[in-house]
Amino acid sequence: MQDRAIAGQNTQEVDRKINQDLLGNVLAAPMRFWLLLGFLALVVAMAGGAVGYMVNQGLGVTGLHRPVMWGFMITNFVFWVGISHAGVMLSAILRLSQAEWRRPATRAAEVVTVFALMTAIMMPIIHSGRPWRTLYWAFPYDFSRGIWPNVRSPLVWDPAAITTYLTSSILFVYVALIPDLAVARDRSTGIRKAIYSVVAMGWRGYPRQWRLQIIAGFLLSALILPVFVSVHSIVSWDFAVAQSVEGWHSTIFAPYFVIGAVLSGVSAVVTVMIILRYLFKWHDYITSDTIDSLGRLLVVVALAWFYFFALEILFGLYTLENSELALRKMQMFEPPYSYLFITFLLTAFVIPVPLWLFRSVRRSFLWMTITTILVNIGMWLERFLIIVPGMARKGDLTFNWSTYHPSIIEILIVIGTFALVGMLILLFSKVAPLIPIYDVKEGQILRDKITIGKVDVPAVKREE
């Protein structure tokens, strides 16, 4: 009881500190922020040049050929859609299940979702032969002549699923952002104040406004969950419905891709949070407790993913068809794919998962950075090893078998997407706080201690 009284007295002081810490970057960014932003912008500009060159010259500048018609860019597309699954995983599910430790992590996760999706959806567009026409294909065209997109094609399901996910994620971020935008409005001047006033939509913090905001948050969390399962399922069907490619037409792909997406997505959020913690000195907000909890979650997700991974290979080998065997042989035993396969296994599972079993690793920022980056290297390779060898060993007409070497253009584009997502996150952190201010404050108010025997355990009090 005493504790609570003291906390009550200090509320205003705590409030001020939280505002200062979390709004610091929005109001005045440190030098290292601008340096990093400039570097990322340079890389993005290079990749933009590569895209322009490719559109101008044709896809001949890539390493694609018959029969390997999809390569690095589609791998990258699947990878970024995978990363985007972190947002819903962390925000919606943990919000509905009222996990307290999610509070500082949610917005970073949602923002990663939005920008990863935007980057992902660019990939298939620039990767098509005539991107300028793809734009009006994704937006149904020519109503008057009755020419409609072919709804049997997974490439029509894709934009539908992804734009739904993107729209709902943006709404999700925005609804959670309104109270913080109001805080920013109250602490800025001039033109910025005017802009923040518009986007804060007249937020004054009245009880009715809070109630509506909370209801909207919960509703969106619940509505977004089916999208969460469907998006990567649909992306996996790009491959799973392709009956002619060995290693693609697997019925297990939908759950396998979704769980893989959660693994890489949550890892990416951990990486991003630790980098932001270092960049903006958020030592009081992103603590060892947060990454410890995320580490435990990762262990569970990684084990589930490994189960599906093993099943996928077993299902494939069960048929004992020549082309399937040839594909698996190429994927696992023929260099350079064998080296990639070993790297993938080590980085996605063998190294990080046993490490995460140690409490000291889960609580160490350095170790969590290393292991989560490793996981994403592995998951990128996983997508590559699913997509490319399947096409290179397509069917029984062995005359056409081939391999794949990415060109410098494709490599530049892939690197550019990483820089682009990083740059967009940094830009966002300049406009709005990346840690939800009101959510953290709410967490502070609800914070409590329970005494069990001689130990004080942190807990949360709630009115239900």
Add this chain to the structure above:
Amino acid sequence: MTTQHAQSPKWSMVVDADRCTGCQACVVACQAENNVPLNTDDIFKQKRAIEWIRIERYWEGEYPNIKARFLPVLCQHCENAPCEPVCPVYATYHNDQGMNVQIYNRCIGTRYCANNCPYNVRFFNFWEPVWPESLRNQLNPDVTVRSRGIMEKCSFCIQRIRAGTRRVKKEGRALADGDVVPACAQACPTDALVFGNMHDAGSRVRKMSEDKRHYRLLERSGTDPNVIYLKRVDPTATEGAGHE
């Protein structure tokens, strides 16, 4: 007239592997007829050569008892074509004459159809096609020149089918066997490629397709192709030869 309307032709081809010598005359004829871009050394090494019909060469047996086997592969015009449902813009569809047709104007180049074709007979224009000045007048005015960024494939010489049908209509008679001959079949010196209407009970394709040597490529994949192959007859072959 009414009977003709009731049953549109079903175009089909029979490939007699026993007659094929692998001379590639069909490949060249197709190239000339259909304005297929030149396959230069560079393009061939990039594995981006466009050959609507190609001769696949397989080696059978071990040296010195080694034999070259040839298999002409062209678009199989599948009745259950895997390329059709995956195209997001309906650039490829099935017409009422049993043919799988490609609409160049609609194609946006996702290359999904090529991925889903088990026969690898769909080709992507990775570069803008160029012909040397001396070959400009050789281009066939009846066939669209495809620009970069779109898919193309064997059309069963649809321009010749249209021309043949028009001619027959003008002469006021029904289509007979041999009224339509695609470029590859016309050029084949050993008559290994035979083209015709499967619905015409007296046509050569119909008769040849009933040969006991007949099979269809990758039949187990359930694509139901309109191209029928006749197995090679090897008089010197003994039981188990060429199979380790």
